[in-house]
Amino acid sequence: VLSRVPGAKTHLVAKDLTPVASDTVLTIQPTTTFADCPQLDVICVPGGVGTDALLNDEETLAFLRKQAKTARYVTSVCTGSLILGAAGLLKGRRAACHWAWRDMLGLFGAIADPGRVVRDGDIITGGGVTAGIDFALVVAAELAGEAFAQAIQLGIEYAPAPPFDAGRPETAPPAVLAAVQRNMAALLPKRRADAERAAARL
């Protein structure tokens, strides 16, 4: 969505140009590095399994703090908001996050918000994974106007029709929620320890 904003130049920024494995079959190929990246108008920190490793990665956090000083919008999707928090960019600000990890925002002085897209001044954050589409359309409208955002929406035929109503803890069948929470629980101790350590550095 964001790369379709008229005039946008989109970068995938990482420490170096080594392809980054995701938790699926997809690999992300960075297009520039922290060192070579220009000052950005919009920064967006994505979420995912890589979050834990970045919560205490001073090189990443310093890059975000430097970019945030001049960016028009500081943004994230999913657990990316935890990294913004670890960089000290969410103190006293409302932010969204994936439902399973949202309460950790409080460790960084942020106000966890259950909204799918949450705006607090120049900070715009999206909820879990697929909230990224709704989030990006909101950012596109902010950057280029509603008509352009709507043209992008029509181009990607975004008229969602989920076959089930299980996308939120409040609506998922209880047995499904319990199963997903069991899986998440396996990740919790490490992520919480990493987040607490990051919070202690602020």
Next chain:
Amino acid sequence: VLSRVPGAKTHLVAKDLTPVASDTVLTIQPTTTFADCPQLDVICVPGGVGTDALLNDEETLAFLRKQAKTARYVTSVCTGSLILGAAGLLKGRRAACHWAWRDMLGLFGAIADPGRVVRDGDIITGGGVTAGIDFALVVAAELAGEAFAQAIQLGIEYAPAPPFDAGRPETAPPAVLAAVQRNMAALLPKRRADAERAAARL
């Protein structure tokens, strides 16, 4: 979504392992080749700007025909259904496609269906771009049962809340629709010529 199906082994299959540029900043890194790919339980042909080049690519079409003989499900998202059509796999079958290109399915003897996810026997097809999420949850339920599909939906927090209702030609503001149709019109002559040439080969 599909890579999260329990026990699934997901491949990104291409002629060779050269990274494939998309029409965004993202690059797709194939994980196997036509020659090395095992017989698949599910084939899914994606859509996008690369469609035109594949409509008359005999190596790709032969690969799809060979896989389709033994696959449990032959599937596509967006303009991928045009490639299934060009491979001769949609004769007399109902199929979905991106709204702007859907009527081209008729060239291949398929029955264009405006549904977001369309099932006709062992053929399951999705509409434009983002229909891929709805489509994949339907396929996941077919492969692993509804509870697993719902767990995937909860994991990716798929409770969409589009900021605008512009995702279909029927709901988009007329000026937005006209602007998108102007952009699509620039692509139309080549794609239609490629599709007609492919249809003549069947």
